[in-house]
Structure formats: C-alpha cells, structure tokens
Amino acid sequence: MKLFVIGVGLIGGSFCKDIKQTMPDTIIYGIDSNEKHLDSALKIGFIDRPSTIEELGLADVVIISIPVTTTVTLLPQVLDRIQDTALVMDVGSTKQEICQSIATHDKRRNFLAIHPIAGTEFSGPEAAVDTLFFGKTNIICEVEKTAFKLQERAMKIFTALGMRIRYMDPVSHDKHIAYVSHLSHISSFMLGKTVIQKEKNEKDIFDMAGSGFASTVRLAKSSPAMWGPIFQQNKENVIESLSEYINNLSHFKSLLQNDDFEGLHKEMEDINHIKLILNGIEA
Amino acid sequence: MKLFVIGVGLIGGSFCKDIKQTMPDTIIYGIDSNEKHLDSALKIGFIDRPSTIEELGLADVVIISIPVTTTVTLLPQVLDRIQDTALVMDVGSTKQEICQSIATHDKRRNFLAIHPIAGTEFSGPEAAVDTLFFGKTNIICEVEKTAFKLQERAMKIFTALGMRIRYMDPVSHDKHIAYVSHLSHISSFMLGKTVIQKEKNEKDIFDMAGSGFASTVRLAKSSPAMWGPIFQQNKENVIESLSEYINNLSHFKSLLQNDDFEGLHKEMEDINHIKLILNGIEA
Numbered sequence A, B: 001m002k003l004f005v006i007g008v009g010l011i012g013g014s015f016c017k018d019i020k021q022t023m024p025d026t027i028i029y030g031i032d033s034n035e036k037h038l039d040s041a042l043k044i045g046f047i048d049r050p051s052t053i054e055e056l057g058l059a060d061v062v063i064i065s066i067p068v069t070t071t072v073t074l075l076p077q078v079l080d081r082i083q084d085t086a087l088v089m090d091v092g093s094t095k096q097e098i099c100q101s102i103a104t105h106d107k108r109r110n111f112l113a114i115h116p117i118a119g120t121e122f123s124g125p126e127a128a129v130d131t132l133f134f135g136k137t138n139i140i141c142e143v144e145k146t147a148f149k150l151q152e153r154a155m156k157i158f159t160a161l162g163m164r165i166r167y168m169d170p171v172s173h174d175k176h177i178a179y180v181s182h183l184s185h186i187s188s189f190m191l192g193k194t195v196i197q198k199e200k201n202e203k204d205i206f207d208m209a210g211s212g213f214a215s216t217v218r219l220a221k222s223s224p225a226m227w228g229p230i231f232q233q234n235k236e237n238v239i240e241s242l243s244e245y246i247n248n249l250s251h252f253k254s255l256l257q258n259d260d261f262e263g264l265h266k267e268m269e270d271i272n273h274i275k276l277i278l279n280g281i282e283a
Helices: A010-022 A034-043 A053-058 A068-081 A096-102 A148-161 A171-202 A211-223 A224-233 A236-256 A263-270 B010-022 B035-044 B055-060 B068-083 B096-099 B148-161 B168-200 B211-221 B224-233 B236-256 B262-270 B274-278
Strands: A002-006 A027-030 A059-062 A087-092 A111-116 A137-141 A164-168 B002-006 B027-031 B061-064 B087-090 B110-118 B136-143 B162-170
Touching: A002 A053, A010 A027, A010 A034, A010 B274, A027 A034, A027 A053, A034 A211, A053 A068, A053 A171, A059 A068, A059 A148, A059 B211, A068 A087, A068 A096, A068 A224, A087 B148, A096 A171, A111 A148, A111 A171, A137 A171, A137 B035, A164 A171, A171 A224, A171 A236, A171 B168, A171 B236, A171 B262, A171 B274, A211 B168, A211 B211, A211 B262, A224 A236, A224 B262, A236 A263, A236 B168, A236 B236, A263 B168, A263 B224, B002 B010, B002 B055, B010 B035, B010 B148, B027 B035, B027 B055, B055 B068, B061 B068, B061 B148, B068 B087, B068 B096, B068 B224, B087 B148, B096 B168, B110 B148, B110 B168, B136 B168, B162 B168, B162 B211, B168 B211, B168 B224, B168 B236, B224 B236, B224 B274, B236 B262, B262 B274
Parallel strands: A002 A027, A002 A059, A059 A087, A087 A111, A137 A164, B002 B027, B002 B061, B061 B087, B087 B110, B136 B162
Antiparallel strands: A111 A137, B110 B136
16 A cells, blocks of 8 residues: 655654554655655654655555645645545544535545544654554544545554544534534643743742643643644634633632632532543543 | 541542551551541551541641641641640641641641642542652741751651652742642633533533543542632632633634634744743643
C-alpha cells in the first residue's frame, strides 16, 4: 500500500507509526509545508520519503492531518489529483465545513471524513507516539457517501490500529464535540491566562500549584495553529457552549456571593456523578 | 511517638501511611466522626487504634485533616486538651481563618499551620496512598509563632515524607491558592455541569469525550464536603479569581463573535508559554 500523509505532526505521525507497525509493507510518503517537520519525520523514521501533492496520483490512501481551515482549501485539490481507486481521509476536529467543501465533488465517494478522539497537548513530528489510537473512539461522518470498497479499506486500517468506531452526521458531530472537546481547551487556556495575569503581580504563585492545577491547565499547551482554525470553523457551537459555561460559572459565583453554601454543596454533589459517566475515559 | 490523626480520609490517611513507613515506632490513633471510615482505616491498617478527643492528652503530635470550617471550631478544643509539649498541625487548604481561630490561645505556640499541596480527586480512607507528599510543596504559615522545638519535630516528619518547604503568611497563602487551586476546582465542576446539562438533551455525548476532557473535568469528582467549606472560608479571594476567569472567557467569546481570529491566535500563543512555567508540575 502507498500511503500519503499530508501533515506530519502529532496525529499524522502517530497514524504513520501504527500503520508501519501493523501493515509493514506500506510505503509512507510525507507531505508538509514545514520542511523541518518533514526532515524530522524522515529522521524519526515514520515516513519513508518526503513528497509533494504533485505525486498524489501514486496514492492508495491519503490521510490529511492539518489545520481544518487549510483542509477545506486543500481537500478538493487532493481529490482532483488522486486516482479513481484511492481513499482520502481527513482527521480534523470539525466535520461540517470539511464535508461541505467536497459535497458535490466528482470524487466525493473517494473521501471518508473521520475524527479520531485521540491526542495530547503536544504538537509536531516529535509529538507522534505509538498506539495513540488503541481503544480510542473514531467518529466517522457521512459513511454512506463513501464507496463501499474504500470503506472496507479504511476499516482495515482502523481495526489494525485498535479503534472503536462510531457513526454520526457532521452537524451533530460539531455540536457535541464543542462541548466535550473544544470547550475544555478554552476553559484550560483561560485558566492559564487568569493565573499568568495574577503571576505578573504576585511572584512565585506557580510554586504553589499542584497536580490539580496542572491537570486542568494541561490543554493550554495546545497548538494555536491547530486550535484557532477549529474554533473558527465551529464558531456557533463553541460560542453556545462557552455561553452556557460562563452562565454556570456566574451562577456559582452568585451562590457564593449570597452565602448560599447549601446551594453550592448541592451543585457539586449533583456534578459528582460525573465519576460514573467518566468511567473508562483516562485522564 | 504517639500520633493522633483527626480525619482519616485521603490526606490524613496518606500522612499515616508514610509516617508508619518512615517512623515505624509511631503509634497512630485515629479520630473520625464517621464510624465506617474509622473501621476502614483500621482494616487498611494505617491507624493502630480508634480514639476520641478525650484521649488527646496522650498525643505527641496531632494532625487535623477535616473540612476547614470544622477545623476552625475544633482546633481551639484540641489545643485545650493536649499536653504542653504536644504539636498540633492542620493541613487545610485555607489558612487565614484557621490561624485567626487560635491567634490568642494559650497554646498558640503548640500549633503549626501547614498546607501540603498534594492530593487526588478521590476521598475517604480508601483514597489514602503511599508517598503522596514526596517531592510536593508544603506551605507553612506563621512559623515564627510555633515553639522552636515543635518546629523541629514537624520538620523531622516533613523531611521523612520528602516534602519541599515554603513559608508564607496566611493572607498571601489564601490569595494565591485561590488562583492555582480553588479556581481550578470550580472551572472543572462547572465544565462538568455544562456537559451534563447538554447530555440531558443530547444522548451519548460522553462517548465522544477523550483524554483532554477527562483531564480538565477530573477535579469535578472532588468531595463537596471538603470543597464547600474551602470556598466558604476563602470566599473573597475565590470570587475575585472567578470574576477574572469569567472576564477572560467573555473576552475570548467576544473575539470569536467578532471574527478576530488573529486576536484568538495571539491569546493562545501568549498563554502557551505556560509550558515553561509548568515544568516540573505533573498532571
């Protein structure tokens, strides 16, 4: 199999690593606008050769793992260049605009929209890790619009990587993911900002931070190049989730201001049952 | 050494475990208003015998690890009952009201106010773990008000447990800890609430949650019995930090509403340097 990976960062690179491991006769071509990343990917060894979009005609499978606003521009061009039997997948954290961008493309049936719910707060080729996707959920959108044989080819890869599959339409995907992923990133970035602002006036505040703070602020290390476009493309849903979050925080604040400590206790107790819900998701 | 631990939960229990390990000739007496917890502590084996405050006259060292509003009531009574040579420490996450509660007590010099920055989102005796405090910061307040010999006794324990020591006045402690600990817990609880509310209408949303969400929402599992009193006692500082957090979230939202994606990118990039700041704090 000839696999082209466009974007050799955390997600693209982790795909390569696992595919190399589980499907050893795959030749992996890497494409990236960042020459240094391409060099690193080659040096680390998860791609076999650097390539360009001019060579996409050779591909059996193409994985696109770049900022989602760039995917919208690039995806139609990728479909233009591939052979009729090739499979193209994007792994972006938004699905609606991406699916729209090729809705009427001649090669729509060559495309499969996926979102593996996996990652870390790090980015770039050095951030790529083995078995990142093992046991993780992979959301597939508009599966019915992809040629059946190419669905099968994709499933072989997902099975080899140990992914759990869920099907969803792009509108629902973008709505729900705003709550369980995009909002977490904003809450974390803004928590980081709030504490950094304080630190400017009060030195050594971070010396008092423990594992709880580190855990809630971890995602504030995430790549702005990747997350800016996600917030942009999922703007309406993100604003909705953010508004509800701000309302909840303001309500908590007013309980505190009104000395309603019973109310506070009740709030926290109700939320505590998230313990049960989170069973099986690792932090 | 005869050690009395009042409150045999996560923190009290973890102290017992490490002290048993590093100072094996210690006899540990457990006091708790919850009989079941006392039974568990005895069964797990980190206390040697259940006790009551009537026996506090036997103690060489007393560690108080209970909700901070209860500490304020109980601490003067504990000091009333101990012998002149005993050391009493509380481990609460707030320090100002606790220090005030015994400021003029005859046995003020028998008391040392500490806050070990260590813990997990779990609670109760079963949550107690070995080496919880190893390498962790322990903030000591008003050290100059504690008898020198008793400071030495405390330091022996802290050294045995591998703690890093920092000194701070209670007002600064409560101000700073609101930002790096108390606010994290609220952000996490309210994130959990926002997603649970959404889940009520949109089923299976949690199936889409990954490690990022789990990490930011982890603290929403924390004990309301412990955290309600902390927010209550540190009300003013918590409200201040919460207000700044809400302002930052609202600003982020307005950047998004105004399509100021360059502004968003710049925000995230500036906050990204938290990577460097967080070096050494484990999530």
